[in-house]
Amino acid sequence: MRRIFFINTRQPRRTRQVKHQIIEMKLNGSGVRDIARVLHISPATVIRELKKFPKLDR
Numbered sequence: 001m002r003r004i005f006f007i008n009t010r011q012p013r014r015t016r017q018v019k020h021q022i023i024e025m026k027l028n029g030s031g032v033r034d035i036a037r038v039l040h041i042s043p044a045t046v047i048r049e050l051k052k053f054p055k056l057d058r
Helices: 016-027 032-039 043-051
Strands: none
Touching: 016 032, 016 043, 032 043
C-alpha cells in the first residue's frame, strides 16, 4: 500500500497573523531586522508589507 503525505506548503509570511504582527511590532518601535529575526522571515518581506501601510512612521 502506498501512502501519500501532504506537507504544509503554505508559507508563514503569507498568513494574516504574521502580517498583523509585523504592523504591531513596527508600531511598538521594533526595527525591520528585529521583526524579521523574531518572525523568521526575510527583511525584504517585512519592508514589502510595511510599504502597504504608508501612514506608519518609518
